[in-house]
Amino acid sequence: MKKKHFLTLTQKRTVSGYLFILPWLVGFAAFYIRSLFMTVQFSLSSLSVGVSGYSLRWVGLKNYIYAFTVHGNFKQILTTSVINMLVDVPLIIFFSLFMALMLNRKMKGRTWIRAIFFLPVILNAEAIVDAIETAAAMVATGVSSSSQEVAQEAAGSMGIDYYINLFGNLMISRDMLEYIVGAVSRITSIVSASGVQIVIFIAALQSIPSSLYEVAKIEGATGYETFWKVTFPMVMPHIITNVVYTVVDSFVSSDVVNLAYETAFTEFNYGLSSVFSLVSTVVTCLILVLVCGFISKRTFYYN
């Protein structure tokens, strides 16, 4: 008690500040920092698990060399995961911004529509997601029996390619067209991956002061100009939040993570699994840093 009297108010507040975050601080040190070090350690050794614990044997970079030169499909899975991520992120960001613009109006049943848009976030269990993808294929073909064959048949008979070629005449390059067609065919997964992003964008749109729109109107700006000069710069900072969220989300559900999990718990090759985890995390972090750096240079901060 006596010691307490010597503390100034600032010191007291510092102490209670630390007390408030203490549980997390302990947890972070015990679980995250320690585990990150252990992952690095595991990746550099061969690990065998006994009854009373595990033992490590130092093997140096052998696991890394194995992963990159010998292992059958690690490199391939890593690149496909990264490419999928890079393809999906812009799509999800633009789609959710677009939908947020659509939903940011007063209309009947607004809360219910938003509730529907948020539903995929609620139904994100692994099993449910898988079932939804199968069911989506089923609903799309309109036939209840087997899924993929029918889908291909249907696509062929409707002559999708003919319509796609029709667009080819519109001065859109072939690659761009394929990208868009691919996006449309994956619409279910894109929609279900953008629930949180839409809500973030809606909140961002609502936080734009209405005086800015009034000024734009008085100055005679068209809707198009208002969007690019007012709306877009004001939601720019939230694009970074959304990019981070999207990248992390797609990383968690990517094939690399599955590969690491399976290598560890079905093949019991713990060292190799650690290499997979570490490499994919580092790659993701690099992508995040690059993308965020690229965007934040062009971002306009209102405050």
Add this chain to the structure above:
Amino acid sequence: MLAAIKQFFSKHLSALNDEATALNERQAIYSGIKGFLLDVFRFTIILGVCYVIMGPVFGIIANSFFSNKDAYNPMVYLIPQAPTLERYQMAIKILDYLPTMLRSLAYSFALMLLQILTCSMVGYGFARYKFPLKNLLFGCVVVMIVIPAHTIMLPLYMTFRTFDPLGIVSAVTGSPANLMGTPVPLALMTALGCGLRSGLYIYIFNQFFRGLPKEIEEAALVDGAGTWYTYFFIMLRNAMPSVITVAVFSLVWQYNDTFYAKLFHLPQSMSIGTRISSLVANIANQYKIMDKTIQTLYLDAGIVLMMIPVVLIYVILQKQFIEGVERSGIVG
């Protein structure tokens, strides 16, 4: 003469005016049509996307009522001709539905309470107190969001398999404890603010507390409330929107989670998610139903059963929840 000029001007002026009103009317009609078309466009898009989201859900629900005959009849689409409840009976039996679901919910609920307690405390600490290294430590919270638990799953597994913090456990019982197959590991991690997506929740609470006026706490201080009293009885009550947001998020995600459940070998009787993922294998082994199409129907019934509590919670709380998400912003 003057009168004539006046008349001339007024005539032309009125003609000009008429022209102007005609122009205005035309413009009004144009913008009316434009607005209408825009509304139609918006309505179509929203309806379409709603269909994309709801379609598969309806498909799953419809499928779960299909009898074998319906499943093979190509004419049947969404509405079964000979609906059956057999899928549900079987799924309920194999999943041991009610007990598993209730235990699963109770487990998620307990963890949710821990999440709210710890994360709101940490978020409050970061939002309201100044201490050295604060920015660095908050950076660590962001790192926690960015680096998923999948990266560190192996060390976590090893840690809890031979659980021996500072040698205390082995000093008491003689050997390190094996916590696999118990709910302890995740409860411990959650209590220490490292549970399922805790980083995100800390972030949400931090954003919300930063937005509350400082005067509330000053008034509490003047009235003689201590630090902890202020936090529990004043600040936490004011943070209801974000508490609801985090509550729904953590309850639902915990309930849906299979990653941690599998990693820590959570008993199947406590995690309906893992039961669902072994449902098809169970049906194939126990009842010799090898047909993929029919297996899917059982799986669909199981998934409907799993979704029911989640969707109920969501429907009841959706208004507060959506508002909470928008207000307390995951928004930076």
